Amino acid sequence: MSANSRLTIAAHTLAWIGLYQRQGHEVATSEQIAGSANTNPVVIRRLLGELREAGLVESRRGAGAGWSLTRDLASMTLLDVYDAIEPGPLFALHRASPDEGCVIGHGIQPALQDVYAGIECTVRTELSKTTLEDVLQAVLAVPR
Amino acid sequence: MSANSRLTIAAHTLAWIGLYQRQGHEVATSEQIAGSANTNPVVIRRLLGELREAGLVESRRGAGAGWSLTRDLASMTLLDVYDAIEPGPLFALHRASPDEGCVIGHGIQPALQDVYAGIECTVRTELSKTTLEDVLQAVLAVPR
DNA sequence: TCAATCGTAACGATTATGGTTACATCCAGA
DNA sequence: TCTGGATGTAACCATAATCGTTACGATTGA
Numbered sequence: 001m002s003a004n005s006r007l008t009i010a011a012h013t014l015a016w017i018g019l020y021q022r023q024g025h026e027v028a029t030s031e032q033i034a035g036s037a038n039t040n041p042v043v044i045r046r047l048l049g050e051l052r053e054a055g056l057v058e059s060r061r062g063a064g065a066g067w068s069l070t071r072d073l074a075s076m077t078l079l080d081v082y083d084a085i086e087p088g089p090l091f092a093l094h095r096a097s098p099d100e101g102c103v104i105g106h107g108i109q110p111a112l113q114d115v116y117a118g119i120e121c122t123v124r125t126e127l128s129k130t131t132l133e134d135v136l137q138a139v140l141a142v143p144r
Numbered sequence: 145m146s147a148n149s150r151l152t153i154a155a156h157t158l159a160w161i162g163l164y165q166r167q168g169h170e171v172a173t174s175e176q177i178a179g180s181a182n183t184n185p186v187v188i189r190r191l192l193g194e195l196r197e198a199g200l201v202e203s204r205r206g207a208g209a210g211w212s213l214t215r216d217l218a219s220m221t222l223l224d225v226y227d228a229i230e231p232g233p234l235f236a237l238h239r240a241s242p243d244e245g246c247v248i249g250h251g252i253q254p255a256l257q258d259v260y261a262g263i264e265c266t267v268r269t270e271l272s273k274t275t276l277e278d279v280l281q282a283v284l285a286v287p288r
Numbered sequence: 289t290c291a292a293t294c295g296t297a298a299c300g301a302t303t304a305t306g307g308t309t310a311c312a313t314c315c316a317g318a
Numbered sequence: 319t320c321t322g323g324a325t326g327t328a329a330c331c332a333t334a335a336t337c338g339t340t341a342c343g344a345t346t347g348a
Binding site for chain 2: 004039
């Protein structure tokens with residue numbers, strides 16, 4: 001596998017719930033979403049649990065249980081989702097500390113940290129430009 | 145581990161070779177670099193092999209062997225390095241195809257692909273703004 | 289020839305992701 | 319009060335990427 005499909009599954013999930021609610025339903029179940037995303041309901045529940053901690057969705061238990069959005073898709077950006085599922089940094093530094101006695105080893109981490117921080121910042125800015133409503137509209141615009 | 149430290153190790157390696165050559169040495173060995181980066185020489189050789197395929201470094205075998213840059217650090221950007229070590233996409237789509245019979249399942253991949261492509265584009269642009277010479281200068285500017 | 293270094297295969301450890309099963313918990317509605 | 323359906327979560331396994339390590343053949347200047 002390797003790369004993160006978590007943001008993809010999360011966006012899929014939120015768009016699905018949003019459309020389902022727009023069709024008049026109150027709550028969506030993890031099983032329905034898993035069917036659409038072609039994965040396991042537990043995977044969806046795990047992910048939705050993280051989105052709930054971030055305040056993007058809420059769940060009801062018991063009979064007639066399921067998941068619903070806490071606010072409109074237009075007020076959720078991909079950055080909100082990204083932060084909710086807390087991926088690690090895009091680029092990591094050395095896994096073992098470099099040799100501090102070496103000029104390069106001493107200065108490389110602060111130097112790269114600055115560069116990496118700048119890149120993460122632009123990625124976050126880009127993510128914040130797309131709302132889940134944008135995603136849903138783009139989905140609906142795809143020709144059959 | 146999780147995140148990629150490959151770009152970090154590659155930048156460390158190139159900066160190290162660049163500084164070493166600037167000090168009058170012809171070639172650097174994987175063992176020297178591994179000492180500075182606190183890793184194993186084989187890890188460095190593997191990485192340098194990929195950089196060589198991209199034309200950034202060259203190697204000499206036999207006695208007095210080692211690695212040298214093919215061009216100045218000022219003409220190498222982090223994007224060159226990034227492309228050389230070929231990381232996968234930043235964000236992946238679904239690992240299993242979503243349900244094409246579902247409106248969301250049908251349109252979600254094209255919709256997200258556009259967003260992801262835009263983000264990768266900005267990341268690449270950012271990476272291309274920093275040369276390895278910039279990195280080396282930033283390293284040397286770190287106070288002891 | 290020899291010593292140093294690359295080139296590379298092979299194997300194991302660690303980690304992230306995610307698929308699956310299982311089961312306790314909860315609660316609206318009969 | 320029961321019960322069915324769904325959540326909440328633990329547990330385990332599979333897969334894959336990265337990395338550390340050992341080992342050894344290939345190369346080549348001295």
